[in-house]
Amino acid sequence: MRRVVLYETFERLWHWAQAVMIILMMLTGFEIRGLGIHLFGFQSAVSLHNILAIALITLIVFAIFWHVTTGEWRQYIPTRKFLREMVAFYLTGIFKGAPHPVKKHRMAKLNPLQRLAYLGFKVLILPVQATTGALYYFYPNLQHAMGWSPSSLWVVAVVHVLGAFGLVAFLIGHVYLTTTGHTPLTNIKAMITGWEDIQDDAYFEES
Amino acid sequence: MHHKSRTRAHSWLSRMYLAVLCHMVIPLTMAQAQQANQPAPPGHGSFTAVHAAKGRRLTADHSKFLILKGPFKEGDGPAVTRACLTCHTKAAQQVMATSHWTWNASKDGKDGYGKATSLVNNYCISIIGGNTEGCARCHAGYGLKNKDFDFTRQESVDCLVCHDTTGDYEKEKGGWPNPAVPLAEVAQKVGAPTNRNCGVCHFFGGGGDATKHGDLDDTILKAPRLEDVHMSKQGAGMDCVDCHVSDAHQLGGPNYVIPADRREQSKFPGENLSRMSCASCHSDSPHKSYILNRHYQKVACQTCHIPAFARGTLPTNTYWDWATAGRLKNGRGYKEEDANGFETYNSIHGEMVWQRNVKPTYEWYNGNLQFLRLTDTITIPASGKVVLNPAAGSYADPNAKIWPFKFHEGSQPYDTVLNRFVAPYTSGPKGSGAFWGDWNWDVAIRMGMETAGLPYSGKYGFVKTSMLWPITHMVAPKEQALNCVECHSRNGRLANVPGFYLIGRDRGTGIDKIGIGMVLLTLLGVGIHGYIRYTNVRH
Numbered sequence: 001m002r003r004v005v006l007y008e009t010f011e012r013l014w015h016w017a018q019a020v021m022i023i024l025m026m027l028t029g030f031e032i033r034g035l036g037i038h039l040f041g042f043q044s045a046v047s048l049h050n051i052l053a054i055a056l057i058t059l060i061v062f063a064i065f066w067h068v069t070t071g072e073w074r075q076y077i078p079t080r081k082f083l084r085e086m087v088a089f090y091l092t093g094i095f096k097g098a099p100h101p102v103k104k105h106r107m108a109k110l111n112p113l114q115r116l117a118y119l120g121f122k123v124l125i126l127p128v129q130a131t132t133g134a135l136y137y138f139y140p141n142l143q144h145a146m147g148w149s150p151s152s153l154w155v156v157a158v159v160h161v162l163g164a165f166g167l168v169a170f171l172i173g174h175v176y177l178t179t180t181g182h183t184p185l186t187n188i189k190a191m192i193t194g195w196e197d198i199q200d201d202a203y204f205e206e207s
Numbered sequence: 208m209h210h211k212s213r214t215r216a217h218s219w220l221s222r223m224y225l226a227v228l229c230h231m232v233i234p235l236t237m238a239q240a241q242q243a244n245q246p247a248p249p250g251h252g253s254f255t256a257v258h259a260a261k262g263r264r265l266t267a268d269h270s271k272f273l274i275l276k277g278p279f280k281e282g283d284g285p286a287v288t289r290a291c292l293t294c295h296t297k298a299a300q301q302v303m304a305t306s307h308w309t310w311n312a313s314k315d316g317k318d319g320y321g322k323a324t325s326l327v328n329n330y331c332i333s334i335i336g337g338n339t340e341g342c343a344r345c346h347a348g349y350g351l352k353n354k355d356f357d358f359t360r361q362e363s364v365d366c367l368v369c370h371d372t373t374g375d376y377e378k379e380k381g382g383w384p385n386p387a388v389p390l391a392e393v394a395q396k397v398g399a400p401t402n403r404n405c406g407v408c409h410f411f412g413g414g415g416d417a418t419k420h421g422d423l424d425d426t427i428l429k430a431p432r433l434e435d436v437h438m439s440k441q442g443a444g445m446d447c448v449d450c451h452v453s454d455a456h457q458l459g460g461p462n463y464v465i466p467a468d469r470r471e472q473s474k475f476p477g478e479n480l481s482r483m484s485c486a487s488c489h490s491d492s493p494h495k496s497y498i499l500n501r502h503y504q505k506v507a508c509q510t511c512h513i514p515a516f517a518r519g520t521l522p523t524n525t526y527w528d529w530a531t532a533g534r535l536k537n538g539r540g541y542k543e544e545d546a547n548g549f550e551t552y553n554s555i556h557g558e559m560v561w562q563r564n565v566k567p568t569y570e571w572y573n574g575n576l577q578f579l580r581l582t583d584t585i586t587i588p589a590s591g592k593v594v595l596n597p598a599a600g601s602y603a604d605p606n607a608k609i610w611p612f613k614f615h616e617g618s619q620p621y622d623t624v625l626n627r628f629v630a631p632y633t634s635g636p637k638g639s640g641a642f643w644g645d646w647n648w649d650v651a652i653r654m655g656m657e658t659a660g661l662p663y664s665g666k667y668g669f670v671k672t673s674m675l676w677p678i679t680h681m682v683a684p685k686e687q688a689l690n691c692v693e694c695h696s697r698n699g700r701l702a703n704v705p706g707f708y709l710i711g712r713d714r715g716t717g718i719d720k721i722g723i724g725m726v727l728l729t730l731l732g733v734g735i736h737g738y739i740r741y742t743n744v745r746h
Contacts, residue, residue, distance in 0.1 A: 032695075032710065032711065033711070033714055033719075034695075034696060034697060034711050034714060035719065041690075042690065042691040042692045042695055042711070043690070043691045046498065046691070047496070047498075050498075090736075094740060095739050095740060095743045096743070097743070097744075140501060140504060140505075150602045150603070150706060150707035150708065151706065151707055151708050152708070153707070153708035154708045154713060154715065157708065157710070157713075157714070157715075158715060158718050161714075161718055161719070161722060162718065162721070162722060164722070165721075165722030165723070165725050165726055166725070168722075168726045168729075169725050169726050169728075169729040172726065172729045172730055172733055173729055173732075173733060176733040176736070176737065179737075180740075
């Protein structure tokens with residue numbers, strides 16, 4: 001066992017800023033949608049939602065730069081190794097107190113399921129939300145310029161809203177799975193302080 | 208252009224009482240009140256600035272002109288006009304080219320829109336069925352009573368109705384001046400038209416104050432800022448003619464021919480005849496927010512900035528049911544009034560409804576109201592209601608915007624064989640054949656149509672009708688503008704405006720159910736997983 005900095009300062013700032021922004025975008029988004037949330041008022045909700053969108057995209061640009069320059073993007077390369085074991089762990093092993101099948105390592109801190117989930121989040125859900133959001137915002141201009149039907153905005157709306165519900169589901173699963181660490185709060189503490197205890201004989205060296 | 212105060216001066220006693228109150232009892236509150244009474248500082252749109260500029264508008268003191276000293280015979284309007292024409296040699300001809308004189312506006316190159324034509328409405332229906340003389344009280348001329356009126360006679364033009372500044376000028380039937388009007392005095396004090404000049408007719412459309420338009424009534428003359436931010440003395444203190452600018456007596460903004468808010472705006476006042484768009488003063492992007500400014504493409508300014516019409520103290524007529532007119536008690540007509548003294552029934556009109564603070568109806572509108580006329584064949588739709596002037600426009604129409612309208616409903620007589628509206632002869636004494644004298648629709652319609660020179664089959668019935676009246680006056684201060692959710696909500700004000708996806712209104716509930724289901728399933732899965740973990744750990 002060894003205590004290492006698993007999450008760099010930028011990484012933690014990025015994570016928590018993104019978390020706050022996405023949660024605020026959910027709240028404002030569902031208020032605009034008219035799902036019975038009345039936190040900001042429609043006009044402020046719209047303004048905040050749009051400002052947050054710009055802020056989040058800016059943050060993501062910085063995050064991409066960080067991932068590329070540090071090589072950390074490799075953490076998200078999907079792998080089948082231990083995938084079956086991970087699924088089995090969550091379905092049965094975890095209930096019997098079985099050990100985690102994948103050991104964390106500084107250079108491989110994500111298990112294969114996390115890799116898939118976060119990669120999907122980054123290359124699928126966020127881009128879809130950003131694209132449909134931009135289409136939504138500029139629809140009057142685009143509709144005019146491209147000769148689209150004024151009623152077809154519903155297509156954009158449906159995709160954007162499904163993405164939003166997907167994000168809520170992701171958030172629920174994500175928060176729950178943080179409790180599956182050594183103790184229920186181990187993972188969250190690590191994401192706050194950056195430090196986590198890891199074992200030296202991690203699978204990364206074996207492979 | 209200060210209006211002569213019609214209120215009586217305080218008596219000496221009450222002034223004394225006030226003085227005591229001010230100086231000895233409540234000096235502090237009075238000081239505050241005085242502060243509040245100070246005129247707004249000169250600046251953009253302030254009462255002082257606008258009126259200071261108006262003082263410069265006149266270049267002549269008309270009391271210096273000998274010819275205006277008269278004397279004029281009682282009620283001899285044409286003599287005054289002849290005097291005016293000695294200097295303003297072209298004025299009468301200019302007026303004669305306007306719809307204020309012809310009561311006939313051309314639209315799309317075709318004549319026939321205006322009071323003197325076969326245009327029909329569902330208030331007083333039409334003036335050409337023998338009612339012209341009474342209605343000519345509002346004609347900018349002298350002597351109009353039937354089709355024989357000479358529209359080319361210059362001295363018949365009434366200069367004073369628009370240019371009187373004393374408030375003493377009054378017209379009677381046929382448009383003649385009330386004989387009691389001191390014509391020489393009025394003539395020597397002429398000036399640019401004020402709200403009152405326009406208001407003596409335009410506030411009283413439909414036969415009474417506030418009746419017809421909904422956004423025009425005489426409460427505007429003393430409106431608080433909340434009622435009309437432009438016309439109120441506490442607001443911009445503007446006059447009608449500040450927006451309805453004129454060129455050679457041709458005024459901007461006639462309803463029949465000028466689209467109210469087109470894309471091709473005049474960019475500065477006076478660039479073309481009409482200064483009728485908000486944008487010619489406010490620009491097409493007056494908000495700080497890009498999103499609000501973008502609404503300008505499809506939403507008229509009036510839609511958000513006139514949250515309701517008839518916002519003064521007077522209600523406007525929203526329902527006029529001619530089919531119920533003519534009920535008699537002991538052979539005589541009678542009236543019934545609501546708690547505020549407004550007629551809910553009058554034998555001469557039928558049942559009526561009066562409303563204040565009315566939410567407008569919203570429609571796509573490109574400035575073209577497609578008026579039905581007495582000469583048009585009507586088809587009664589399944590709903591049984593004929594729209595007399597449907598608004599043209601749609602989302603796809605680049606000139607159309609969502610506009611607020613006063614929706615006026617009622618019923619009126621029509622020819623059941625020819626399927627045309629009819630113009631009954633309504634206003635006349637017993638024995639004249641007029642409906643209000645003899646209560647006989649068949650005779651009144653027969654006489655009216657004969658006077659109008661239009662055919663009548665002899666069979667009449669009543670049909671429900673509705674009209675749209677564009678709302679553009681009584682603009683509220685910006686803090687009273689509509690909130691987003693007034694329209695961006697499920698059953699908001701635009702619930703029935705078709706042709707586009709409106710955020711907040713058109714969300715698909717199916718998608719929401721799928722999404723919420725997805726979230727609930729996730730919660731369920733997480734809950735079951737967590738529960739099993741928890742119970743196993745305890746073992």
